[in-house]
Amino acid sequence: MNYKLVETFAVLARTLSVTKTAEKLFLSQSAVSHRLKKLEEELGVTLIVRSKGFKNIRLTDQGEVFKSIAIDWENINDKMQNFNSLSSTKKLTIGIIDSVNNYLFRDIYQHMTENSNVQLTIKTEHTREIYEQVGARIIDIGFVLHNIPSDQIERKTILEEEMVLATKNPDLIHQKSIKPQHLHSEDQIFMNWGCLFTMASSLL
Template sequence: MNYKLLETFAVLTKTLNVTKTAEKLYLSQSTVSYRLKALEDELGVMLVERDRGFKNIKLTAHGKAFMSIALDWENINDKIKNFSSFSSLKTVSIGVVDSVNNYLFSNIYKEIFNNPYVQLTIKTQHTDEIYEQIAARIIDVGFVLHHIPINQIECKQILDEKMVLVTKCTHLGNSKSVDPQKLNPEKQIFLNWGDQYLKWHNKYFQQELNPKLVTDSTLLSFDLLDQDSWLIVPLSAAHSLKEKFRDIYIVPFNENPPHRAIYMITNKTPLYSNREAIEDFKALVDKHMDAHRIWQDNQ
């Protein structure tokens, strides 16, 4: 039996109208009538009662009995289509450090979210965890802040971000730039941005003076920022905060901290079934990082 005949009858049982059925299937009314007659001829029974000149129809007893068969066929056909789509689904799992995940990758996630053929699993993890899971091929792609030489892991720097001061203090906020030596370290909310950053930090701030708070969560540091405190974060995180809280200031340094480097890592021998999806995802990341570099240069 021609599936188009079943499809037409299944829609007709819902609309009970030839014109509406034709519109839903993008057919002419004569084609709908032809298919209905062909189905009746094949089954050897009348399925609908027709009134000349009227587009509305009524199902006969045979039509009502066959309706359940046609709707069952429609349901099975939908499942076949969904199965076909699922079999072509690309899956990628990634591990990302907190500050990259929350403030730099949102546009990447939005683009993937709108792609029905890609399924993305995101894990927020520490750098060491990400390296371990990439080596074990538990996740496909990792984004970390440090390069750790490991034989089976491929590492590529994808971005270096400017670091800026964030504060609610009007006195600091109205400055064109800030001298790190004039900042009060006891008002600092401290985040560790790596070895090079620590060298720069220790050059300007006495180690015996404790920061106001030490945390490894950028999100938490934003929540705790008050009128007297300050912190140093990547430019992307600072602008994300500015969009939510208008009373903060973003100020560059006259003696700049080292840029925050971000690395993309993958296993040199990924699972064969995931290779195409991994390469597509890496290309998407490269595209967005190119756009971010242009944005950063214009700030």
């Protein structure tokens, strides 16, 4: 099986967007679609559910299972490519939420990479995936948005910020705190980040 097919699916499974996958891999959207179709043919299963125009994509049950396999293969491929340099450098792999990565860690990375003996690898993932990969020793340290109880992983809070709601709704302006139940679900913009996110959202 061609690794490029698996790599394309791994990126798509994270982004759930053909457009973003094409941008990350420097491919056309048609090339992404072709690779996905070829991978599904080789596996003999359907990995994603395609909606009209490819704007909304979700993984099938088989896709969710193959996602972890694809990520494992991706990590092994990275290790093979970097094998020659591992003996002379220290390797640090960080898993981090995309928003935190973009806004808080740029200066930290620059400082770390000034040490030529450190090989730094950054993986942007969702919180649950970071916990899973830390537990599996795929990544060394993770930065997440919320706590998931685990006896195998040491956790420490390093930053807390209040969320601010900007609104013109006079019924909400003078309230000291806002709960999700106070907001109308029909006015929300829903981002499909997978079945676990959808399940959690339905409980609010």
